[in-house]
Amino acid sequence: MSSITIQNARKVFGRKEKVVALDDVSIEIEDGEFFVVVGPSGSGKTSLLRIIAGLEQADAGRVYLDEDDVTNRRPRDRDVAMVFQDYALYPQLRVRDNIGFGLKRRKVPKDVIAAKVDELAEMLGLKELLDRRPGQLSGGERQRVALARAIAREPRAFLMDEPLSNLDANLRTATRTELAQLHQRLRTTTVFVTHDQVDAMSLGERVAVMRDGNIEQLDTPSGLYERPVSLFVAAFIGSPPINLVETQVTDGTVTVGEAEVPVPGASLEGRSVIVGVRPADFEDEAFALDPSWPKLPVAVTVRKDLGSDAEVVFAVDAKPVRRDDVSSALAGGEFAEVDLVHGRDVPMFAARINAKSSSRIGHNLQLTIDPGRIYLFDPDSGSLILGPGRPEAAVVTSEA
């Protein structure tokens, strides 16, 4: 097990048309940490992982495992194990030999390998499958074999490149839990790359959100949710995504549809802002914690009953936010772009409310907004001006 340090890594692909995969990235990953790198496709997260593995050479910058400078070492001399998206098992080898492959290459005695393989098969529930070939396994089983193969070598670090993205929803959730448990047990430094923010939030001890070859924010999952540095991070983290409208601070309030939400701090008066409200910060008036909270009457167009709570979708009469940073963060997400029911160009909001709410599709609903939990962003830079993760609604002034 090792810490991983990346200093000023830069990687550019292509000769004529240059694509900057990594701009100038520095990270310190602690020994034993579960570190997640998340971002939309093309943000440079996989390049970062491949540079750590040695499968890609950075154009500039250095990579350290503990104190060892491994920048110019070949993959096999770095002693890290990689888990690939499509598992990359050796099709011609039995499960047993797949798991033992790395040990065999390192000239470990046969009986030691056999014992290790049996131990891992026991641990990961692969005992019955040891003599099969990868072609005879299901996706989840292959994933486990790939994990076993990585664990077998007891490497300095696990590097995982979207290992869950080929699994269906149930298996994905189950495997996530297993990965978390495995990490509890082994405490091996893990770098986990994903485009799925649920993976990131549920697995990462710290999460780096990448955008266009740079790390936009590095924080704990709750830090990212509560204190996003920018619109991009705010839009990327959270499901359903944060609701956004563009407006102005007038008389100490911002207007979200028909709701007037008070904003602390006189310095913002008259300023153009983008207001963000997390779906969970709405509530049906009947279940509101504080009757004085601002009210937002809406017409429900979709209601999804999720059991523990309900999600309602509604149009808000406001200026929609159309920005590159937001759309790249939401690309591929579950995001209603326009009001398809009424054919109007207004933003669609989602709210997570109490499951006992009597709201129904096509009916009006009175929602409340928790005024202490709104986010304000600067429309020019996209950076956060004011957010809920604050002692006494601190206004962020110096963040650029």
Added chain:
Amino acid sequence: MVTGGGRTRKLVRDAGIFLVLSALAAAVIIPMVWIVGVALKPPGEYFDIPPVWFSSDSNLQHFRNISGFNAGYRALLNSFIVAICATSASMVLGTAAAYGLARLRRRGDVWSIWFLSQRILPPVALVIPVFLLIREIGWIDTYQGLILPYIAINTPFVVWMMRGYFLEIPTAIEESAMTDGCGRWSVLFRVVLPLVVPGLLATGVFVWIYIWSEFLIGLFITQTSASITAAVQLPSFTIANDVLWGEMSAFSLLMATPVLILGLFIQRYFVRGLTLGAVKG
């Protein structure tokens, strides 16, 4: 649901397919059987009407006669040696090149077309320069004089076929092997080559059969029994004003046997080889 009418239509269609396939099979098999008959029957019965498939006087005399003509059985040995050497060399060179080209994505596409274009040239266009070259080196009537041009002609084909197979292998498998402790060479030998064994077999057999039956270059390069190949030997059963049908058939049979055996042996890989390798190449 198969209705009565549907069943009849299916029967008619199956019968049609069966007839067409039978005709095709007959077109291939009848000449082969006829050759076997001619190789065994005495000369007087070659042109009997009605034709005699298998004579009651069948014997092995024609096979005995072969050794008196030209290089005799030595020609089969020559062909065998030349084919084995040239095939092995083409496979080694071509497979190595194909692997390189498959992994150098961008440039590889252009190169592979060039490699293939060598194969498209008509052999006649090649044979004169090849002859002049080999004469210059002083390799006329030697094994190496045949092996060298055969390697040159077949290596591009091997590159093209094998590149298609290599492209089928996800790079992640190789990268996985690299992080697992393999260098480039051990990735190739332990992970990649075992995965393309069907391709290697199919390609190898293609090349071997090409060389085994190659005539034109053989005709120019060979002179005596030191190097005359079976394909060059075959027409020499035409003498003065006569064709020695029995000896020629016997020799054809001997030439065809290894090809048939190889064909049966790797039939399974053959179709896969043609489709997979070709489409992706």
